[in-house]
Amino acid sequence: MKKESRITDSLPLTDSLLPGVFSKLVLIAFVVTFVVVVLGAWVRLSLPLAIAALVVFQALLGMWTVTLLLKPAIVMAHLLGGMTILALLWLLLLRSAGMLRAPPIAGLLRAPPIAGLRGLAYAAVAVVALQIALGGWTSANYAALACPDFPTCQAEWWPDMDFKEGFVLWREVGVDYEGGLLDLPARAAIHKAHRLGALFTLLFVGALALTLWLRGRQRVWRGLGVAIGGMLLLQVLVGVLTVVRGHPLALAAAHNAGAALLLLSVVALAYAAARNR
Numbered sequence: 001m002k003k004e005s006r007i008t009d010s011l012p013l014t015d016s017l018l019p020g021v022f023s024k025l026v027l028i029a030f031v032v033t034f035v036v037v038v039l040g041a042w043v044r045l046s047l048p049l050a051i052a053a054l055v056v057f058q059a060l061l062g063m064w065t066v067t068l069l070l071k072p073a074i075v076m077a078h079l080l081g082g083m084t085i086l087a088l089l090w091l092l093l094l095r096s097a098g099m100l101r102a103p104p105i106a107g108l109l110r111a112p113p114i115a116g117l118r119g120l121a122y123a124a125v126a127v128v129a130l131q132i133a134l135g136g137w138t139s140a141n142y143a144a145l146a147c148p149d150f151p152t153c154q155a156e157w158w159p160d161m162d163f164k165e166g167f168v169l170w171r172e173v174g175v176d177y178e179g180g181l182l183d184l185p186a187r188a189a190i191h192k193a194h195r196l197g198a199l200f201t202l203l204f205v206g207a208l209a210l211t212l213w214l215r216g217r218q219r220v221w222r223g224l225g226v227a228i229g230g231m232l233l234l235q236v237l238v239g240v241l242t243v244v245r246g247h248p249l250a251l252a253a254a255h256n257a258g259a260a261l262l263l264l265s266v267v268a269l270a271y272a273a274a275r276n277r
């Protein structure tokens with residue numbers, strides 16, 4: 001990592017705060033949230049309780065985003081926290097009585113099940129979540145411009161990349177991370193990992209959408225397959241356009257919204273596959 005000179009001696013926000021205390025606080029907050037979510041699930045009070053705990057944790061992450069000077073791990077966790085809260089609220093809505101009676105959901109729950117769908121749907125949620133984390137890491141490390149061309153990166157298929165440096169998740173506290181601190185090879189590695197992740201997501205979730213279309217005998221399964229496939233293609237297209245158009249704000253925002261919609265669509269699939277047995 002370069003630019004050690006940016007390590008601050010005099011930043012007022014961090015001056016009085018011991019770095020060790022902060023990292024311990026982050027760890028404690030993670031453990032508390034984990035325990036609350038697991039206990040909540042255990043006593044089946046789960047969802048509203050888990051959402052409430054996550055909202056509190058999300059507020060803490062928002063505070064640390066500022067006080068820890070845009071530390072990439074915190075910025076990425078803040079994005080993941082927002083996405084998780086959105087997905088859980090969506091799940092709460094899907095489980096509500098009104099939604100269970102709404103034609104598309106009711107139709108999905110009544111439709112003949114597709115063998116092996118549940119495991120694949122859970123895996124799709126995990127794949128999309130991981131891809132969102134990689135996207136968050138890309139933007140938190142200001143790695144968007146490390147590969148300004150597509151499909152190549154710096155006019156090469158495999159440019160100089162430093163994956164080891166690019167994926168150090170926790171760095172020192174008291175450093176101002178605005179604008180990013182990593183060298184070009186580390187940023188290129190992060191950007192490239194997000195592209196490779198997108199390719200894997202496209203193949204995996206795309207195959208699942210195609211399966212729904214081909215094997216779903218009911219119109220609702222096929223409709224969900226088309227919705228997931230469409231959102232996936234749109235998300236990849238917006239990602240590519242973000243790169244080739246030089247990363248305009250509107251496209252970056254659309255890319256973020258697209259990720260949220262894709263996540264919600266695979267969560268709906270996982271919910272329907274779990275209930276439909």
Ligand code: HEM
Nearest residue numbers: 131132135136138139144198201235236239240252256259
């Ligand atoms: C299913 C596929 C994809 C998903 C779910 C996804 C998701 C995301 C997410 C959640 C972010 C973080 C946005 C933010 O923090 O504001 C992001 C950032 C980014 N993605 Fe993707 N992405 C996908 C595919 C692609 C593809 C194919 C490309 C380009 C070839 C791409 C290029 C980028 C770039 C350059 C950024 C950084 C944007 C910034 O710094 O604001 N993505 N992605």
